[in-house]
Amino acid sequence: MKKLHLLTSIISISLTISAMAQENIGDPAKGGYPEYVFINKVPKMEAEETARLIAQALAKGRLIIFSYMSKLTDPTLGDKGFTADFFAKQWLESMAQDIIDLTPQQQIIIDKVIAAGKQSIANNQERLNLKNVKWKNFLPATWARETGDILKTSTGIVTKQPTIRYRHLANAPDAMEKETLIKFTQPDYNDSPYGIFTQMAKQPVYRYFEPIRLMTPCLACHGKPKGELN
Template sequence: MKVRMSSLIVGAGLCALVAGTPQSVRAGDEAETAELLIALLKAGRAVVSEHQALINDASKGNKGFTDEFVAHEIIEKFKAKTRVDLSRPSGIPQAPVLLSLLEAEREVVLEAQPVINKQGVAFKGFIPAVFARKSGEKFYKKTGIKLKLTGTDYRYPGNKPDDFEAEVLRMFADPRHPKGQQYAKATMVNGKPVMRVMDPEYAGATCLTCHGGPKGERDITGSKKEGWKEGELAGAISIVMPMR
């Protein structure tokens, strides 16, 4: 029942949004909004990560890893982290933009169903990084808010850091920077006021399968491993939000 309820609420919330219209935030709200968006993207990525064995099970066809299932899991993880219940979002100022990201995440999973459920193929290529990238792209089209993964060792061209992101990544890599501390700055992009927020990310044990050692060896995706060590800076989640 929770899944059905969240489905209806998400659909209703998105009806209030105009596709492609930037969703601006007030200057006093942007830090909290960015923090919630980051948490929601991380929740979705965690759900994909936790179900990698199922996704890559070549012996199974329909795996039940549907957009409804994923939405339910994301809502529960997000609620546990933030105490914000997106199955009952009324009264939350950020509800429209959060529901927009949740819908983007659902769309990514829905479009991947033929790949996820294909038998006879082990590695599907549907990994957390791909999920996050595609969710961010769909989210931008819906809201005008840029949400992406970035890092010095980027693989996908769209994740290449711009000048601002490169500077902040260098700051995050400085041992004097408090580990885990976000960076936010009100600035201008293309002559318009925006709030830029970056959240540092560090290599976890699951990351090392593809990004660990030995450096230069090909991983399961065919890319060269970066030689990361657990706990090292891996990159950041970057947000560019239009401001009123």
């Protein structure tokens, strides 16, 4: 598939950073902020690589689902056989090179990313296996959003696919995401990801952004008028 230079969205990852190397899971945070933010903290040194790993895992999962879209939207088929295990086998193969040399904390997080991605596919079996229905409201972006919801409750890591004219409310950009979307559409932008250590609710976080670009088959639904953020 040819990659067009049109930005549809960004993948936005926010990780909670451990203030001290020996900070443990479940250590209370100063100030009593929502507990979900503190489940899996990431050492500062590993933050960028961990965020990149999660972004890659989501991108690869989206691509696998995309390659099955014609089967998944075939109204003549009932059971599509697109089970969580069927999906995970290909997903893990596509990630094999990325996940050979993980730190213990990255391993915990990647295991939870995989569990979340599988859970999202499992949750959608009923609608995916509907016969006589073409459009089932299930797309790669839906999978990534639902996987992100599960991942957030199991790790505290927030993943989003924000865009300016978002289709789903969960993808409404916050101030930093909006700024990044604008930056990524500048003519001199060189396609490199952007990461920054900052704070969310007074908690130290690392925020990481990668562009999501459109490919020709995406244009059926995205990218009108051409070059616009949508």
